[in-house]
Amino acid sequence: DSGVTQTPKHLITATxxxxxxxxxxxxxxxxxxxxxxxxxxxxxxLIQYYNGEERAKGNILERFSAQQFxxxxxELNLSSLELGDSALYFCASSVDWxxxxxxxxxxxxxxxxxxx
Amino acid sequence: xxxxxxPISMDSYExxxxxxxxxxxxIATNDYITWYQQFPSQGPRFIIQGYxxxxxxxxxxLFIPADRKSSTLSLPRVSLSDTAVYYCLVGGGAGxxxxxxxGTGTQLKVEL
Numbered sequence: 001d002s003g004v005t006q007t008p009k010h011l012i013t014a015t016x017x018x019x020x021x022x023x024x025x026x027x028x029x030x031x032x033x034x035x036x037x038x039x040x041x042x043x044x045x046l047i048q049y050y051n052g053e054e055r056a057k058g059n060i061l062e063r064f065s066a067q068q069f070x071x072x073x074x075e076l077n078l079s080s081l082e083l084g085d086s087a088l089y090f091c092a093s094s095v096d097w098x099x100x101x102x103x104x105x106x107x108x109x110x111x112x113x114x115x116x
Numbered sequence: 117x118x119x120x121x122x123p124i125s126m127d128s129y130e131x132x133x134x135x136x137x138x139x140x141x142x143i144a145t146n147d148y149i150t151w152y153q154q155f156p157s158q159g160p161r162f163i164i165q166g167y168x169x170x171x172x173x174x175x176x177x178l179f180i181p182a183d184r185k186s187s188t189l190s191l192p193r194v195s196l197s198d199t200a201v202y203y204c205l206v207g208g209g210a211g212x213x214x215x216x217x218x219g220t221g222t223q224l225k226v227e228l
Contacts, residue, residue, distance in 0.1 A: 002159065002161070004159075033216070035218075042218060042220055042221060043160070043203060043218035043221070044218070045207075045215065045216040045217065045218070048216075056215065056216070058215060058216065090159050090160070092159070092160075097208060103148075103208050104150070104162055104165060105150075105162070105205075106162065107152075107159030107160045107161070108159050109158060109159055110157075110158075110159055112157075
């Protein structure tokens, strides 16, 4: 158990809909990362937040957005869903991003999103 | 973004040493290299991290040559439970590349 929690574990929805994935980081971690894992694209970095502020952006679509709240939990919002958005979405957390000892990422169990 | 490639799969037997390579030709000066292990339907689990030369911990060693364009994860005396997918991750680190790039992943299969 990494200490990172993600809800829900599974999510089934229809094309065109909007969903919200939730992540709670490990106690004491200030940085949260979101990743998408699919069979054809592998593990793709989406976005990183640090202490409530966006720090880095990867291959995140404009239909997707995220935020980190004052209590440090994070939400990933996916809208206008398409069949190709079906994937595993992982959240990871780290203490911060400034040094090897503190930027090690610990991953949650993931949310499996199925778009029908 | 750093492009990272790995062999798709490797086979080994229990008790052998396994070396998995990752190629990252476009690594940035301040990027670190981290390796993760992933079992089916689970999140990646941290194995080891390094910047250059050699790093060793209780489960693995990481070799990074001077040009840093590749890295090698070494697993000593593997067991059946080491059957998993192994990923390298390039990026991060203080002031380093904040674009995190995972490798393509290597499926390691360990047999008796």
